[in-house]
Amino acid sequence: MFKGSIVAIVTPFKNGEIDEGRLKELIEFQIANGTDGIVPCGTTGESATLTYEEHHRVIDFTVEVVDGRIPVIAGTGSNSTAESISLTKHAKAAGADGALLITPYYNRPTQKGLIAHFRAVAKAVEIPMVIYNVPSRTGVNMLPETIAELSDIPQLVGVKEASGSLQQITELITLCGDRINVLSGDDFIVMPILSVGGKGVISVVANVAPSLMANLVDAFEAGEFMRASQIQRDIFPLCQAMFLETNPIPVKTALALMGKMDGELRLPLVGMAEGNLKKLKEILARYKLI
Numbered sequence: 001m002f003k004g005s006i007v008a009i010v011t012p013f014k015n016g017e018i019d020e021g022r023l024k025e026l027i028e029f030q031i032a033n034g035t036d037g038i039v040p041c042g043t044t045g046e047s048a049t050l051t052y053e054e055h056h057r058v059i060d061f062t063v064e065v066v067d068g069r070i071p072v073i074a075g076t077g078s079n080s081t082a083e084s085i086s087l088t089k090h091a092k093a094a095g096a097d098g099a100l101l102i103t104p105y106y107n108r109p110t111q112k113g114l115i116a117h118f119r120a121v122a123k124a125v126e127i128p129m130v131i132y133n134v135p136s137r138t139g140v141n142m143l144p145e146t147i148a149e150l151s152d153i154p155q156l157v158g159v160k161e162a163s164g165s166l167q168q169i170t171e172l173i174t175l176c177g178d179r180i181n182v183l184s185g186d187d188f189i190v191m192p193i194l195s196v197g198g199k200g201v202i203s204v205v206a207n208v209a210p211s212l213m214a215n216l217v218d219a220f221e222a223g224e225f226m227r228a229s230q231i232q233r234d235i236f237p238l239c240q241a242m243f244l245e246t247n248p249i250p251v252k253t254a255l256a257l258m259g260k261m262d263g264e265l266r267l268p269l270v271g272m273a274e275g276n277l278k279k280l281k282e283i284l285a286r287y288k289l290i
Contacts, residue, residue, distance in 0.1 A: 001098070001128055001157040001158065001181065002037055002071055002073060002097075002098060002128070002130060002157065002158050002181060002183065002199075002200070003036065003181055003183070003199040003200040004035075004036030004037065004199075004200045004214070004217050004218075004221075005034065005035055005036050005037075005200060005201055005203060005206055005210070005213040005214040005216070005217045005218075006035065006036055006037035006038065006039060006071075006073065006183065006200060006201065006202045006203065006206075007030050007035050007037070007038055007039065007202075007203055007206040007207055007210060007213075008039045008042040008043070008044040008045065008202050008203060008204055008206075008207075009023075009026060009027070009030065009038050009039060009040055009042075009044065009045060009062075009207060010026070010044055010045060010046075010207055010248050010251060010252050010255065010261070011023070011040070011041070011045040011046050011050065011058055012026065012252075012255075012261040012262065012264075013262065013264040013265075013266065014262050014264060015264075016264075018054055018057065018058060018061075019261065019262065020061055022260070022261040022262070023058070023061060023062070023065075024061075024065050025260065025261075026207075026255075026260060026261065027062065027065045027066060028065075029210065029260070030206070030210050031066070031069055031070060033210035033211040033214065034210060034211055034214035034215070034218070035070065035206060035210045035213075035214055036070055036071075036200065036214070036217075037070050037071040037072070037073055037097075038062060038066060038070060038071075038072050038073070039072075039073045039074070039075055039100050039202055040058050040059055040062040040072065040074060040075060041055050041058050041059060041074060041075035041076070042075040042100060042102075042132075042202070043075075043102070043134070043137060043247065043248075044204055044207070044247055044248045044251065045058065045075060045248075046248060046265070046266055046269070047075050047077075049266040049267075052087075055087065055090075056090050056094070059072075059074045059090065059091055059094050059096060060094045062074075063094050063095045063096055071097040071098065072095075072096045072097050072098075073096065073097060073098040073099065073100050073130060073202075074087075074088075074091035074094070074096040074098070074099050074100065075099075075100045075102070076088040076090075076091050076099040076100065076101060077100065077101040077102030077103075077104075077132060078102075078104070079104040079105045079106050079107050080104070081104070081116075081117050081120050081121065084101060084104075084117070084121050085120065085121055085124045085125060087099075088101070088121055088124070088125040088127060088129075089124070089125050091127065092125055092126070092127045096127070097128065098127060098128035098129065098130060098157070098158075099125070099127050099128070099129050099130070100130045100132050100160065100202070101118065101121060101129055101130065101131055101132060102132040102134065102137075102138065103117075103131070103132065103133055103134070103138050103140050103142050104117055104138070104140070105137065105138035105139060105140075106138075106139065108138075108139045108140045109140060111142070111143060111146045114140070114142055114146055115146060115149060115150060118131060118150055118153070118156070119150070119153065122153045122155055122156065126155060127155060128155050128157045128158075129153070129155050129156050129157065129158075130157065130158035130159065130160055130183070130202075131147065131150075131156070131158070131159045131160070132159075132160040132162070132185065132202075133147075133159060133160065133161055133162060133163055133185070134160075134162040134163075134185055135162075135163055136162070136164075141163055141168075143168075144168060144171040144172035144174075144175050144176075145175065147159055147172060147175075147176065147180070148172075148175040148176055151176050151179045151180055156180060157180065157181060158180055158181040158182070158183055158199075159172065159176075159180055159181075159182050159183065160183045160184075160185040160202045161182055161183065161184065161185050161193070161198075162184075162185025162186050164186055164189070166189065166192055166193070166196070169182060169193055169196065169198070170196045170197075173196055173197040173198065181198075181199040181200070182197065182198045182199060183198065183199060183200050183201055183202050184198055184200070184201040184202070184203075185201075185202055187201065187203050187204055187205045187206075187213070187235070187239040187242065188236065188239050188240075190203075190213070190216060190217070190232060191216065191220065191228055191229055191231075191232035194217070194220045194228070195220075195225075200217055201213065201217065204239075204242050204243075204247055204248070204251055205235060205238055205239050205242050205251075207251050207254075207255060208238070208242075208251060208254045208255060208258065208284075208289060209235065209238060209287065209289065212231060212234075212235050212238075213235070215231055216228050216231040216232055216235070219231060237283055237286070238283060238287055240283075241254070241279065241280050241283040241284070242254070244272070244276040244279060244280060245272055245273070245276055246269065248265075248269075249265060249269055249270075249271070249272055250272065250276070250280055252264075252265060253271070253272050253277065253280060254280060254284055254289070257280075257281065257284060257289075257290050258284070258289055258290055
């Protein structure tokens, strides 16, 4: 259902408030450059520091601006099952096309707990769901056999896989076949994941270079495998730059340097160290983004 180059879009702030004008511009920038879907209120969107009212507003606003042109997959995950259900219910009411649900973080549930969590959300809300597995940020790794066990849920349509393990991702695709679309959660290995049956990416780097990531996925889908491989190598330094510090610090700083928004972050995130900022500027200049 969800495939291609999907952006995990940032949430622009100005003076502590959501900058809706800039968010609209960023959404239009994505659509104009070939992005296939938008994820508001993901990790890159600083969902952990948004109030409930802000979270709701960002999703409402994104759905309104996109106006059906591409899918909106609302970030609605939490380490509380009840909170995940509440946010997912709102996303459905807002008209989102799907929900991206991160594995519960910090509490580190067992595989049995993960199954219970996602079944509870699916039972409470009928909306296409994408599970987000990112062990480096949550402290828990959702195993392929666990996801395969959940694949009988009709509205479970995808997994954003950011374990970084091609072995695990290949096992997941082998177990689930065409029942679930596997999307890369790592910009560094989009091409390898596509080559074993992945269907796209939910990308950070697409915030600053949407056409490059869209071209990579489009080239692969067109059977232009050498071209897709070359694009992956070409964007590798830019992908590295987006993770010089904790996401979304570098990507928001990059967008600010590109004149697309203020670089304002919410505590406990702070601005980049001078050395890393210099590296970021050099790489952005190399790609003619500044």
